[in-house]
Amino acid sequence: MEKSEKVILSAMYVCQILGKESFDLIKEKTMLSDDEINSKIDVLIKNQLINKDRKTLTEIGRDSLKIVLAGGVFDIIHPGHIYTLNAAKELGDVLVVVVATDNTAVKMKKRKPLHTQEQRQELVNSLSMVDLCLIGQEDDIFKTVNHVKPQIIALGYDQVHQEHFITEGCKKIGLDAKVARLQSPIPESSSSKIQKEYGESIHGI
Incomplete structure (x- = not known):
């Protein structure tokens, strides 16, 4: 082709x-x-x-298309995100990214995100390697998975989701998807760490 x-x-x-x-x-x-x-x-x-x-x-x-699905909060886009999403895109033809809702972000990060879910969606959609960015479902992540029907689900190095949980959830909706754990060359990079350090630097001025 x-x-x-x-x-x-x-x-x-x-x-x-x-x-x-x-x-x-x-x-x-x-x-x-x-x-x-x-x-x-x-x-x-x-x-x-x-x-x-x-x-x-x-x-x-x-x-004929290999769809890759990745997810996260993506509150502050940092080099770890860029590397991870580039690696995810290399796994297939189309990269779909799901950003967590504001409520889910609070549960995951134990803090309110700096940007709204719509702002985070717009930020991720602007990245060149991303073909489509969607806002996730709060009650059931597999609703979005079933909507996208990816062949590969890419997990970042710092994501708490276990491969077994994802694999079993996909089986329940009749989807045969492989789970790929991506590594970041900058494991110390995180939105929370950046926000914390930025806050400390402001207070130190």
């Missing part, structure tokens, strides 16, 4: 999740003309990867 065709399928997948039209995103990602895009979509329809509506992926088309 050509790289541009993979990009078209990836853009359609993202827009299907969002319930949006995909043509503008395809144009932005591929830099192809309208005629070139339509020609490639014709080929992908012929190969049964895109439905005849020209907007949605067939099951074969969806299965």
Whole structure:
């Protein structure tokens, strides 16, 4: 499959999740003309990867993409986040990131996040390696997992989720997803540590 065709399928997948039209995103990602895009979509329809509506992926088309799901609070974006998300993107074709809701962030970090869930979503969406950022579900993380249906779930070095918990949860919703534990070259980096040190430096002025 050509790289541009993979990009078209990836853009359609993202827009299907969002319930949006995909043509503008395809144009932005591929830099192809309208005629070139339509020609490639014709080929992908012929190969049964895109439905005849020209907007949605067939099951074969969806299965041809390797979707990677990563999650976190992402209150202060630091080098550890960038490294981890780059490593997650290298595992597949599409990287979907889920940011924790404000309430979940408080439970996880024992403090109120500096940025709202919408602001954190916007921050993560602006990162070049991220194809799509969603706000998570408070009551059941596997609702989002089932919505995204990733083949790989990437866990950061500092995330408390256990691989077994994730694997078993995926089995319960009929999803066969692999769990990848990512390592950070800067294990001392964390949003909490940065916020603490920043606060101390302000008080020390």
